[in-house]
Amino acid sequence: MKSKIVLLLIALFVLGCNKKPSAINKISNVDTLNQNLSEEKEESFKEDLTLEQPNFSKTGKTIEDFVLEPYEIQMKAEGFLNDDTLKDVVLVLQNKNDVSDNRVVLVLLKQEKGGFKLHDTSWEALEPYSQEDGFVMYDHEKISIDNKTLHILLQGTGPVVARETLYKYIDNVLVLVGISTFHSGAGSFVTSNYNLISGEADHELANTINDSMPSDYEVKKKFQLKRKMLFASDNPNTILESLPHAEW
Numbered sequence: 523m524k525s526k527i528v529l530l531l532i533a534l535f536v537l538g539c540n541k542k543p544s545a546i547n548k549i550s551n552v553d554t555l556n557q558n559l560s561e562e563k564e565e566s567f568k569e570d571l572t573l574e575q576p577n578f579s580k581t582g583k584t585i586e587d588f589v590l591e592p593y594e595i596q597m598k599a600e601g602f603l604n605d606d607t608l609k610d611v612v613l614v615l616q617n618k619n620d621v622s623d624n625r626v627v628l629v630l631l632k633q634e635k636g637g638f639k640l641h642d643t644s645w646e647a648l649e650p651y652s653q654e655d656g657f658v659m660y661d662h663e664k665i666s667i668d669n670k671t672l673h674i675l676l677q678g679t680g681p682v683v684a685r686e687t688l689y690k691y692i693d694n695v696l697v698l699v700g701i702s703t704f705h706s707g708a709g710s711f712v713t714s715n716y717n718l719i720s721g722e723a724d725h726e727l728a729n730t731i732n733d734s735m736p737s738d739y740e741v742k743k744k745f746q747l748k749r750k751m752l753f754a755s756d757n758p759n760t761i762l763e764s765l766p767h768a769e770w
Contacts, residue, residue, distance in 0.1 A: 575626075576590050576593070578626075578628065578640055578643065579640065580639065580640050581637060581638065581640070582638055583637045585611055585613060587638075588628055588630065588640060592617050592618055593615040593618065594615065594616060595614070595616075596616040596625070597613070597663065597664070597665045598612070598613055598614070598665075599611070599612045599666050599667050599672070600612075600667065601667025601668065602667065603631065603667060604631060604670070604691050605691075606632075608633070608634065610632050610667070611632070612628065612629050612630070612665055612667065612672055613627070614626075614627050614665060615627075616651060621651045622650050622653060622656075624650055625648045625649075625650060625651065626643060626644065627643070627647045627648060627665075627674075628640060628642075628643055629641050629672075629696060629753075642754055643754060644754050646753075646754070646756060646758075647674060647753060647758070648674065649759070651663075660678035661677070661678050661679070663675065663676050663677075670691070671688050671689065671690050671699075672688070672690070672696075672753075673687075674686065674687045674689075683704045683706050683711075684702075684703065684704040685701070685702070685704075685758070686702040686703075687701050688700035688701070688702075692750065695750070696754070697719075697753065698751040698753060698758065698761070699717070700716060700717055700718060701715075701716045701718065701762060702716070709731035710727065710729045710731065712725055712726065712768045713726045716762075716765055718751055718761075721744055721746050721747065722742065722743075722745075723744070723765060723766050724740065724741075724742055725741040725768035726738070726739075726740050727739055727740070727741065745765060745766050
């Protein structure tokens, strides 16, 4: 009797071992076939784990009233953004404990009775200062206000040497009206200016290698966006992907 029990246990063990590879293969096949779906679920899971965005003050007597922990002012610009004669302020806030964290840009409009009002907030206008591995893509960044236009200039090394975004108020909404980029390569470079309101792209190219091509030439292209691109919710890099590029 004991020998029968032992044989039965061995048989069950062998059957169990034979089933495991097929189960593993099945899981592997499902993961492979649904890789994109799994990646989307993973990204969704990461987003669910992301801490809620801070609730910045709507009004304040000074700009410091809008700076919450753990943020600090990384960049600041003063100037006239809307149609009044009061000098407004734009702040870029950085998590002082994590330079790879998302940055936020606050637009503070000066009020007639004093103080400021938080009119616009964007988590899209600027990417994190550095990647998680410490790599910094742009080694020079600057924001400024000129002629009722907010300029955000990024300059660095690599394929994308510079990018500038321009924002203006249209019907009391802060709109991305223009993007300029400068790319460099082996013996050539291209400057692209996109007018997002008129739908015009102006590319200026220079080629220093191929003698059969002009050293400098210009290419104009037309495009049409379905709507205005907003400071608050539209990412400039995502917009650039859909715009006509220069062939160089």
